[in-house]
Amino acid sequence: MNAPLLSAAGISKTYSGASRRVAALDNASIAVMRGETLGLVGPSGSGKSTLARVLLRLIEPDAGTIDFDGADLLAQRGERLRRTRRRIQMVFQDPLAAFNPRATVASALDDPLRIHGMGGREGRQAIAAGLLERVGLDPALASRTIHEISGGQRQRVAIARAIATGPDLIVLDEAVSALDVSVRAKILELLVDLQREREIAYVFVSHDLAVVRAIAHRVAVMDAGRVVEQGSASDVVANPSSPTARALVDAVPRLAARPGNS
Numbered sequence: 001m002n003a004p005l006l007s008a009a010g011i012s013k014t015y016s017g018a019s020r021r022v023a024a025l026d027n028a029s030i031a032v033m034r035g036e037t038l039g040l041v042g043p044s045g046s047g048k049s050t051l052a053r054v055l056l057r058l059i060e061p062d063a064g065t066i067d068f069d070g071a072d073l074l075a076q077r078g079e080r081l082r083r084t085r086r087r088i089q090m091v092f093q094d095p096l097a098a099f100n101p102r103a104t105v106a107s108a109l110d111d112p113l114r115i116h117g118m119g120g121r122e123g124r125q126a127i128a129a130g131l132l133e134r135v136g137l138d139p140a141l142a143s144r145t146i147h148e149i150s151g152g153q154r155q156r157v158a159i160a161r162a163i164a165t166g167p168d169l170i171v172l173d174e175a176v177s178a179l180d181v182s183v184r185a186k187i188l189e190l191l192v193d194l195q196r197e198r199e200i201a202y203v204f205v206s207h208d209l210a211v212v213r214a215i216a217h218r219v220a221v222m223d224a225g226r227v228v229e230q231g232s233a234s235d236v237v238a239n240p241s242s243p244t245a246r247a248l249v250d251a252v253p254r255l256a257a258r259p260g261n262s
């Protein structure tokens with residue numbers, strides 16, 4: 001069997017505030033294969049976002065190891081880490097928070113290309129136009145500000161920015177949760193198409209099991225900072241083995257009623 005693209009093992013993280021300590025991750029482990037989508041589900045506060053941010057090296061864990069494509073991710077610093085960052089991108093729930101709202105779409109796309117030294121100024125403009133087209137946006141949107149486009153368009157720009165550097169992995173944290181149902185379906189379709197085209201792996205964090213069921217090959221179920229169950233998306237939905245997964249499935253009657261739907 002092939003080695004996973006990313007494998008995180010024994011990850012623990014405690015937040016220490018002035019008055020209390022929160023064990024957000026407690027010995028959590030996941031693995032993601034190249035080109036696959038791992039759905040990360042669990043109740044509110046179970047540690048999904050913290051684990052996503054640990055994978056992106058936005059939060060340093062207290063314990064654990066992360067292997068990314070055969071290298072120790074947590075040991076990487078400086079130029080070595082910068083090169084890896086190009087290969088692990090992110091899309092978050094609220095693109096308004098992720099972008100400077102007064103920046104133009106063109107500059108939002110130019111940033112990662114410039115930072116990673118991809119193309120000269122004109123080359124980057126052409127790449128950005130191609131990216132916009134690929135995510136289903138009119139390249140004429142390039143001159144608008146992030147503030148001036150719709151939520152669905154913003155999320156497409158976020159996806160364009162994420163794929164700009166040719167990543168192997170994109171971590172998506174509630175990336176479609178704020179979108180209405182029809183826009184959500186189109187964005188999920190785009191993500192699936194991009195994955196097929198470019199063999200990108202996704203870690204797809206969502207509180208919505210129905211959405212995860214639609215996009216993920218495998219699912220990891222989190223509770224209280226631990227991964228309590230991992231399996232194929234159809235198995236976890238049809239035969240949840242942990243009380244946490246059972247509760248998530250029961251909360252979506254439509255899913256429980258259609259276990260054979262794969």
Ligand SMILES: Nc1ncnc2c1ncn2[C@@H]1O[C@H](COP(=O)(O)OP(=O)(O)OP(=O)(O)O)[C@@H](O)[C@H]1O
Pocket residue numbers: 015016017022023024042043044045046047048049050051207
């Ligand atoms: N910066 C922080 N400082 C202190 N505690 C935090 C911080 N971020 C998260 N926590 C706590 O850590 C735990 C895990 O939070 P996390 O956001 O990772 O969970 P989650 O599963 O993503 O939740 P949700 O689905 O509600 O977004 C929660 O108890 C949360 O209150």
